[in-house]
Amino acid sequence: MLELAVLGLLHEAPLHGYELRQRLKATLGAFRAFSYGSLYPTLRRMKDAGWIAEDEGDATVVAGAPALTGRRGKVVYKLTAEGKERFTELLAEAGPSSWEDETFGVHFAFFSKTDPDVRVRILEGRRSRLEERREGARSRLARTRGRLDSYTLQLQEHGLDSVDREVRWLTELIETERKKRPDAHTEPR
């Protein structure tokens, strides 16, 4: 997850950790926090995996001098060739994981770099996921309505409304996508 987000952000420009976090908050803040506590370990993992590399900012650690207060410069990361590959690869796969709550937002954020077919498939996957959830909630609610105290009820209904809203949003998006490419449709074959 964070991995995909980082790949996407670095795909546009090299960044150091702090900036990365700012961008993360800016684009995905509504859905996930992505604190430093996961960012830095992820950066290390990705560096070890070879997706990203340090790009020597203004560090210029003079070999002789440091030892104490070793003047640590910014650590700027950039995508490697393998990293770019990995990014396209991740963007291409539209599996069930792409439309889970946590994942969907990140995928969506990079839709402009995603294949149109994949876009539609993800949007539809997300929508039916939500519709499932909504039906479950609805029937459960109908079944237990009487026994619920008013707060629990309010909570259920607010939740249901939110899901409804997102479903409508997705439907609009899907239609827009369709209009752009009238030849693509749900069932290939």
Next chain:
Amino acid sequence: MLELAVLGLLHEAPLHGYELRQRLKATLGAFRAFSYGSLYPTLRRMKDAGWIAEDEGDATVVAGAPALTGRRGKVVYKLTAEGKERFTELLAEAGPSSWEDETFGVHFAFFSKTDPDVRVRILEGRRSRLEERREGARSRLARTRGRLDSYTLQLQEHGLDSVDREVRWLTELIETERKKRPDAHTEPR
């Protein structure tokens, strides 16, 4: 978090793990998943802490027989006296943690067992939390609007709308609470 939820559910009736999970999904499914992977460890922790105790369902493990295929009965949990105390204690504290994303839903679910003053304080805390977030997002959006691709923009706006909706919802709830107790107000003192 899960701890509070479990205390709340067991406060109404003794339950075993599976049932507990069902209820969790039913009341909080819109916000958190609460899988078994956290439920069972939590139950163990709570048992060790003394908040809950096993209530021997239909286990009736006859001392002599088992060994192989040892007929494992349901493990029904119930609140202990300390557990009840702990529950009221947790319900009473309305700190910043009560209105974070993950926590708020759980607190709200047990509002019928919460002190009216605390209810209002939590609702207001949640609201100003969201308003802060909204302002941040709004100004960031205004600042960067031109540079954003249309998908990122859509995402931002959808997020903003959602926050708006929740703020309105909270405002209504607060007003309702106020009507119920016209003497309570924001600043004590």
Next chain:
DNA sequence: ACGCGATGTATCGCACCGATACATCTGGAA
């Protein structure tokens, strides 16, 4: 000259999630 808030890197412990394993019970199709 001082200090405070933003910038910047990093780690630690903990909560939780998703997948998985495995066993039992129940009801309907074969």
Next chain:
DNA sequence: TTCCAGATGTATCGGTGCGATACATCGCGT
């Protein structure tokens, strides 16, 4: 009547991410 699929039920494992915290530097207003 047998068989098997799906619901019920308990449990663990690896991994991801979060919140708090620590610490150092930099730019700026006072």
